[in-house]
Amino acid sequence: MVCADREPALWRPDLLPSTVILDAAPAGAGNAPPLDPDLWPHVLNDRLLSDGRHLVLGDEGGSHSLWLRETDRGKPLAYVVPRDDGIELRSRATQRLEQRLSGVSPDRCPGQFRPTHFQARRLTLLLRILDMLQGERQSRPSTHEIARQLVYPRLAIGRGAEWKASPERRRTQRLIEEARSFMNGRYRFLLKGKLAGATKTSGPK
Incomplete structure (x- = not known):
């Protein structure tokens, strides 16, 4: 039996707008730092599929769901934020991940959803x-x-x-x-x- 806390589900980004999408950075963005999710302290789920790599990264302030469309290691990546009805949630999730990658503490980057x-x-x-x-x-x-x-x-x-x-x-x-x-x-x-x-x-x- 799979424990949801230890290996949470991987959702399609159209169903889970808080999924952060990353793809190869366009020309001229060569200074974008590479992202190696294997360096993240707690990787809760990791699947390599035909459309890219799907991950859930554990964090004290709430997990991060990622879709890496570019899977070659070391290549600079860019955030992709689709312009749809989930754009506000997508933007917040992207900003939260970027803040954590920049060293901002988890208590200043709370998760997206907490029921009362x-x-x-x-x-x-x-x-x-x-x-x-x-x-x-x-x-x-x-x-x-x-x-x-x-x-x-x-x-x-x-x-x-x-x-x-x-x-x-x-x-x-x-x-x-x-x-x-x-x-x-x-x-x-x-x-x-x-x-x-x-x-x-x-x-x-």
Whole structure:
């Protein structure tokens, strides 16, 4: 099993705008210093593919995702920032990497995305709901079981007609729908630093 903290996923740059893209520096930029990622203290993931080298570099202030389109060692590189709807995030990620390469401390170069305590708890709850839903078909849990085990573990919830008419059932159903939509693509909002689009941020009801 691959541990996400030790070997994080490699995302396509169009899905993860915080990916820093580097390519061969154009003529006249010969003074650009070379970048050797092998000298980085913590390389969490490293794959050489047909379109270049994809890496995740560990850092105290948050990891850096890189796509090196030019893989020849020692050649000067230039940052490539596509002009699309992720340009602001791409620019911040590029600036942050450049600052770290220039010796700026991690505490002055924070990562792109940090959920609040409540947001992290809600995301964890959605993932736990998905884990329960992905069990064997014959043992898939009912809405009542999900509510009892995950959503309201400290609350004695009713059964039968009382449960069917309860606000706890309606909230659990909404969470199940949200978890499924998260699995079916909504998680991509997180990759773009848009937590509000990935999951609701209102408090518990």
